[in-house]
Amino acid sequence: MSKAEEHPLPSYTHPPSPQVTKRNKRFCVLAMLAGMFLFGLNFRSALRVTSLKPYMGCGKGRLHTRPRPHYTLPSGDKIPSVALGVWQASKGEVGQAVKAALAAGYRHIDDAWAYGNEKEVGDAIKESGIPREDIFITSKLWNSFHAPEDIEASLDESLSRLQISYLDLYLIHWPIAFKKEPYEKERKIVVDVALTENPYPTWKKLEELVDKGKIRNIGVSNFNVWRYENLTSNPLKYRPAVNQVELSFGNPQPELLAWAKLKGVLLEAYSPLGSSRQVKETLELPIIKKVAKDLGLTPAQVIISWHVQRGVVVLPKSVHENRIQENFKIVALPQEQFNLIERAAVSKPPQRVVNPSKGWGLDYDIFA
Ligand SMILES: NC(=O)c1ccc[n+]([C@@H]2O[C@H](COP(=O)([O-])OP(=O)(O)OC[C@H]3O[C@@H](n4cnc5c(N)ncnc54)[C@H](OP(=O)(O)O)[C@@H]3O)[C@@H](O)[C@H]2O)c1
Numbered sequence: 001m002s003k004a005e006e007h008p009l010p011s012y013t014h015p016p017s018p019q020v021t022k023r024n025k026r027f028c029v030l031a032m033l034a035g036m037f038l039f040g041l042n043f044r045s046a047l048r049v050t051s052l053k054p055y056m057g058c059g060k061g062r063l064h065t066r067p068r069p070h071y072t073l074p075s076g077d078k079i080p081s082v083a084l085g086v087w088q089a090s091k092g093e094v095g096q097a098v099k100a101a102l103a104a105g106y107r108h109i110d111d112a113w114a115y116g117n118e119k120e121v122g123d124a125i126k127e128s129g130i131p132r133e134d135i136f137i138t139s140k141l142w143n144s145f146h147a148p149e150d151i152e153a154s155l156d157e158s159l160s161r162l163q164i165s166y167l168d169l170y171l172i173h174w175p176i177a178f179k180k181e182p183y184e185k186e187r188k189i190v191v192d193v194a195l196t197e198n199p200y201p202t203w204k205k206l207e208e209l210v211d212k213g214k215i216r217n218i219g220v221s222n223f224n225v226w227r228y229e230n231l232t233s234n235p236l237k238y239r240p241a242v243n244q245v246e247l248s249f250g251n252p253q254p255e256l257l258a259w260a261k262l263k264g265v266l267l268e269a270y271s272p273l274g275s276s277r278q279v280k281e282t283l284e285l286p287i288i289k290k291v292a293k294d295l296g297l298t299p300a301q302v303i304i305s306w307h308v309q310r311g312v313v314v315l316p317k318s319v320h321e322n323r324i325q326e327n328f329k330i331v332a333l334p335q336e337q338f339n340l341i342e343r344a345a346v347s348k349p350p351q352r353v354v355n356p357s358k359g360w361g362l363d364y365d366i367f368a
Contacts, residue, residue, distance in 0.1 A: 108313075121162060203218075224367050248273065254346045
């Protein structure tokens with residue numbers, strides 16, 4: 001992996017439209033003039049209408065353009081912007097889900113040691129026949145293995161279950177370290193305060209494993225700004241490639257996103273549809289349904305498209321083939337609709353769906 005460098009700032013702007021053919025160009029100009037005539041638009045706002053070109057069929061006959069297909073990590077590796085998430089995808093169904101996703105065009109799977117399904121995910125990847133190097137595979141280091149001497153064995157276990165020789169991305173799953181023994185013996189949580197307050201030894205070991213060729217990129221998950229800066233204020237050989245955090249309509253975290261853009265930190269949106277607890281409610285929201293209807297999309301496609309347009313990687317989970325296919329068909333939303341969703345999302349009290357602080361017996365909130 002090359003020396004860590006700044007991640008290019010994610011941006012809100014659309015990718016360039018496809019080449020516009022001469023006939024389409026004439027049609028667009030006529031449509032613009034008709035718009036000015038019919039709706040009394042001034043010339044400047046008529047020009048803005050061209051941002052809808054992909055939706056008007058003005059771009060090579062395509063109805064929608066797909067927003068950015070990937071981001072570039074500090075290593076130079078490309079990370080696909082949409083992944084299949086496999087948390088709570090149980091045994092017996094996760095393999096089919098992975099196969100369906102790969103057949104639908106996904107090339108990014110977000111897994112973790114703690115999900116307990118790496119073996120079936122590995123089998124499915126192998127059976128798909130798609131070359132290993134064409135798939136971006138993420139796993140995560142569980143809390144009970146943060147001690148430098150425990151990390152490699154846990155990574156090896158993930159690699160062996162996934163049946164691969166390297167991970168594209170390995171994340172510190174949570175910024176909370178558990179003592180290994182009581183957790184292994186009786187699932188008893190005893191926080192390792194020193195490693196939680198100072199995750200630098202964990203990070204140094206991960207850097208070593210990058211140099212050993214077992215991991216291509218390393219990152220963090222569930223780190224708030226304080227915890228992220230606490231780690232990155234150390235002399236790092238490799239900066240975190242991503243921070244995977246909860247981002248959804250219910251919990252859009254605009255401050256965290258603004259900070260990430262400013263610092264060039266790529267965020268990954270987990271529970272992007274609201275997770276199993278909130279997905280139904282999210283997809284029923286009148287504003288989402290209206291935008292979906294106006295653009296001929298499904299509510300899930302609107303939400304997933306909005307995430308990518310915010311400049312983050314998005315990790316929707318499903319075990320149903322039709323939904324897996326649906327979730328991959330995303331578009332560049334017109335700016336107006338994007339702004340509408342963004343404003344609605346950030347102008348209400350946030351609601352987090354994943355917060356194990358109490359369950360782990362902590363007397364503080366991990367995210368505060
Ligand atoms: N780093 C972390 O700590 C962390 C925490 C949470 C999640 N994650 C990652 O993020 C991924 C996604 O998060 P998540 O699983 O919490 O939630 P999510 O992707 O927001 O939502 C998953 C739920 O939405 C349903 N669903 C998916 N597509 C749908 C569609 N098109 N229409 C209707 N319902 C749909 C799924 O049901 P079906 O499966 O039945 O279709 C499931 O109940 C996880 O799988 C995991 O990889 C990471």
